[in-house]
Amino acid sequence: MTKNKLWQASDGDALDPVVEKYTVGDDQTLDQLLLGHDITATKAHAHMLEKIGILNADEYEQLAAKLDELYALWQDGSFVVTSEYEDGHTAIETYLTAELGDIGKKVHTGRSRNDQALVMMRLYVKDNMQTIQEATKQLIYAYEKKTKEVGDQPMPGYTHTQKAMPASVAMWLGSYHDAFNDALPYLKDTTNYLDQNPLGSAAGFGVGLPLDRDMTTKELGFKSVQENPMYCGLSRGVFELAAVQALSLLMVYAGKFADDMLRFTSQEYDFFSLPRTMTTGSSIMPHKRNYDVFEIMRANAHEFGLHAGKLQAIAGGVGSGYHRDLQLTKGITIKALETAKSTIEVLTLCINNLSLKKEKLDAAMTEELETVAAINKLVEQGVPFRDAYQQVKKSLS
């Protein structure tokens, strides 16, 4: 149970431990991951408090030094948001107060845990969207390189899981190249969408102090101030939704590619392979070689399809103003971003290591793939298309 609660009167009753465990949930674990961004934003906030005269220069210097120290402790894993603290925000203030006394008690002036959580999440999401953007560029490049490498190797085109018309490996890989390439701008647009600074909105209604929001905006590298304080809170769960939705476009294509690969690497097709180091075996059947990397990818894509739905159920389930419901959007968002990041990286590795089985591909180019060509020949001789179609159809039966 937490010892320190920022809001508790020193002589107040302790929070019921069952209620506490239920409401805190996995928040401490999640905040551990996010703490770096919280520390960074706290430092910018303190710097601004100095500028507007709430802190003097010496106080700020001491806070800045302690925050740098804390960041280093967090980075090497020696500062942990244990269950002793209600959340990461509390851990930081408690640490500063323990180390610096009254100076630590000043750091929360002009802010609330609401805007503290908001700015931390915006920094986290922005950071990860940029990382994923770079990873996606690598993936697109991998498809491009492999597409060139495979030359004009033919491959059957399928519709309804049935052989349809001639296609090529390059056409197939190229279709995913284009799919990821077209989705790329969404990542950038979404980063723009959420690149606004909510710090200074306090509990969602501003605070009657002359905060310099432009200063923290510049210091934290945001594009602009998110002016309306109620909008800052209103957008909680929704800017995360925008990010998750942009990533959905990547995930749905990754899942479809994985599904293709699982079919095309079965013994019945056997068109492609990955190196033995990228497949796994069975605990009971020694001959097995499983492409389970694509199964996990497909399952991640299927699960991903509902992350945005969960965010909408939670964020859309409440009106304006902060509701603690929104705490649950953190875990969903983090899971979504981490999954997308690792999926794109793994898929790039797979594309780079993909091998063709040319003989099997060639052997699959059977004659039923040529019926449209036969129709076209008749069409060029002047037979109306639908008559040509019926003529070829008759010849097949």
Next chain:
Amino acid sequence: MTKNKLWQASDGDALDPVVEKYTVGDDQTLDQLLLGHDITATKAHAHMLEKIGILNADEYEQLAAKLDELYALWQDGSFVVTSEYEDGHTAIETYLTAELGDIGKKVHTGRSRNDQALVMMRLYVKDNMQTIQEATKQLIYAYEKKTKEVGDQPMPGYTHTQKAMPASVAMWLGSYHDAFNDALPYLKDTTNYLDQNPLGSAAGFGVGLPLDRDMTTKELGFKSVQENPMYCGLSRGVFELAAVQALSLLMVYAGKFADDMLRFTSQEYDFFSLPRTMTTGSSIMPHKRNYDVFEIMRANAHEFGLHAGKLQAIAGGVGSGYHRDLQLTKGITIKALETAKSTIEVLTLCINNLSLKKEKLDAAMTEELETVAAINKLVEQGVPFRDAYQQVKKSLS
């Protein structure tokens, strides 16, 4: 049961009626709505077939005239995609063949129902995304106008559904203004994302005829050709997903505003009202005045949160190449776009007609809203924030 199937041998067995009913589903109804776009794209396709010499000038003229005629019949409701046709595409080819004989039989040269459906849906989605963009601009303007109109009327700010700090009606309305305004670029970006011409991809693997895809692209007003034919099919369900996701940002905010309104129009708050002509009554309680327009809006938002999930379940449930699973993405997409369009329009109407109950709002500005101001006063006197907080807290108990 349908009489005409494009793919059936004249002497072929009839499709089992139970299977037919199940597979066709509500496709005929949906295609009725989409038929205009199908006719438009068919005309562009025919024009292109003339250019590349599959049709002569006279044949194209006859087809163009008949397609214009059909468009007019559709527009006034006298041409209906009945259960006699497997789908809208079949209805068009059947009509042209009945009217023009061999000329009608030529119209399907170089295309498949796959790219026919794709181009029709892209036109439909693009069209509607532009309409919704305009509607959203009207909504933003309505919020802006109302925000100015309400002046500096105070209103309590709530967190956790409890009174928190002073806010204002303008701040509250302004938060939604900003939310919709920030979402607006998504509508435009999404229109760009999907503004590509799939016509000419045929069954997803191109077709061995020298189709002039630039010509149909220009004629249909698309920004570019969607080059890779497998990508055309691969993106089925996904470009629709992009549209639905962009609209999610609007819907989640509309739902949250609706929830606010339902609370703020209850007798216990009674801050706002709509004209009597926009509220409804009860079949049993004569005194009731219900804001059910906001209830339907909220429910639409809640349901909307899973349209994108459904598209991902279906489109993400299959690999590349056409699968008839994708037919089911049509109904979901149409429902989503129609709901978003009407919701934005109705919300605009509500904002324009919103009245304030100033006395009730003023009376709600009770003293507990001022505790942060009291802390700030102490902070300005040099008391560390956390000590000031505890001091004010003690004074309240």
Next chain:
Amino acid sequence: MTKNKLWQASDGDALDPVVEKYTVGDDQTLDQLLLGHDITATKAHAHMLEKIGILNADEYEQLAAKLDELYALWQDGSFVVTSEYEDGHTAIETYLTAELGDIGKKVHTGRSRNDQALVMMRLYVKDNMQTIQEATKQLIYAYEKKTKEVGDQPMPGYTHTQKAMPASVAMWLGSYHDAFNDALPYLKDTTNYLDQNPLGSAAGFGVGLPLDRDMTTKELGFKSVQENPMYCGLSRGVFELAAVQALSLLMVYAGKFADDMLRFTSQEYDFFSLPRTMTTGSSIMPHKRNYDVFEIMRANAHEFGLHAGKLQAIAGGVGSGYHRDLQLTKGITIKALETAKSTIEVLTLCINNLSLKKEKLDAAMTEELETVAAINKLVEQGVPFRDAYQQVKKSLS
């Protein structure tokens, strides 16, 4: 626009047509489907009103006759809930009042459209759950019959879409038999769960008249009275959820079987076939034979996976007491039940018509399926399992 609203003062302002269209949505279409149950419950209600003296015997006789007449008109499609009526409930009262004057005006005594909608939906869901239960029994029987019919035909067992161990067609079909058979009790349990009569709960708080709820319960064939009137309303959307969830078990297995069939009927496997009358063709490729009945089945299963989520988003999005949000649960429920019903019927037809391609099945029984048997031989000779595994593994490389 509707002419008649039960709640409108004769001299009242008309409801804004934009608001009306938005709030009514597709309610009139849905109520058309449900009207029979509404009429049935109205008759039982009137009978009870006679018993408690609100109506005299003659009044009831006239109402009963008119309701029977209306039922017949509805059944042959000549009574339609047009947009003239706000909903089906209004259509009925309007009809009775037009035909019987003051007697018609008495029928709504002691009820509200709330309990009227509730009882109608409970009757509809119960009715359909029983139908689906019978259909599922047929399906189970079809699997049983086919399982016997196929004898001991071997078939490869697959894990990770790779050949694993020997299995049989009977084992494969039998697994679905058992799956549906185990799910069957859920349908019955769910019918029990929702077999309660909400009529008499009025707007959710009862009504101060001595209604005889036991009488309507008996007359409508419900198992018991749903006593607490607030519970009647509270369960709106949730009893439907229970039904949809029970059906999910059927749909997920139907979708999995469809996915199996699409793989096993591809040219690369070619283990099974359906008659030509149950497959479809392509508008462009005359050789195609598509098993799209299974694609629609799989897509229906995928979409089905979110019907319950939608019901929870809507019903779970509001507290107790009626909110018009709940109106939207009707369409979702009806769609789910109709889909499940047709899916089970179509799947039964498919199983009954399934043919085996014995040569292809036999040819697929390749030697890698026998590695576990090889290990077992060693194990029986006393070699520890893990050593035997490694020994066989080594022999394969």
Next chain:
Amino acid sequence: MTKNKLWQASDGDALDPVVEKYTVGDDQTLDQLLLGHDITATKAHAHMLEKIGILNADEYEQLAAKLDELYALWQDGSFVVTSEYEDGHTAIETYLTAELGDIGKKVHTGRSRNDQALVMMRLYVKDNMQTIQEATKQLIYAYEKKTKEVGDQPMPGYTHTQKAMPASVAMWLGSYHDAFNDALPYLKDTTNYLDQNPLGSAAGFGVGLPLDRDMTTKELGFKSVQENPMYCGLSRGVFELAAVQALSLLMVYAGKFADDMLRFTSQEYDFFSLPRTMTTGSSIMPHKRNYDVFEIMRANAHEFGLHAGKLQAIAGGVGSGYHRDLQLTKGITIKALETAKSTIEVLTLCINNLSLKKEKLDAAMTEELETVAAINKLVEQGVPFRDAYQQVKKSLS
């Protein structure tokens, strides 16, 4: 990276660490929670191997002793499924082999990690469903007790968030009592549904050894053998779905009650309260008293609404036979069960501690709640209901 993989040849290449990290995911953490059930089932399996002569009595005794030892180590937290092991199953076999040499290598005879995971999950789900059933009985009892305690305290009934008709606190609490009480049989039925033993199905196709499945069934306390080995695998993700769906009925009502409470504890209603030890405060506003226990409950209910959807997306996304996609159903199921369990426990605590504010409740019983009573009076005087309604309506304006 894991050192030990059951399937790897001693001289085999190591699995690519990026692929390994991606495919393993959080499996080790989840297996830590489930390990007890895995050990229990392993012991029953070994006992059966002794009975059929694969192990001799001494070998079994040694294995049993080591498994008991391992269970104790796991229970006190000193045995951890670290990243050194691919999963919990591997951890157990590795432990036994390290401790007992050849005897440990024999334990996997006649089973696969597939049936090992299946039996472990069935035991886990069954166990938790029973726990939740008991917890739900406590909750029902708490509602019952509180309902009696509040007597006939009146409370307004609301529809459309507007005052409607007179209700009572007992009616309101009683509606939730009935809701949970009706849902209770689902928990039992579901426990029956999944109470089958999959152990012995091996990789999903049985294994050619004379396993005594009745013996392990009896030893593990299952009701019956799950006979068809392909059904064992086919039901993976679906028996979990059945459990999660049954719990949905509880969660949707818990969420609705939470939403009620958040409205009824706002200053504007102020009908109820919880003790100070069950509410929380604000880091910035010293006067706040937040009922965030209900906000987390509501958000948990909203998120819960999609757990079943996720299971269907994953389990429904693959055909028969094991696919590693199914690994991802573990985390979703565990999260759902743990959430339901804690929610029911916390809600029980809240009901037990609920206080009424009688004055506020009494003051809320305003006259508009009496319009239906006024109509009924006229009805009893013989005025047709609809005329009486219009008469009362006119008197109000």
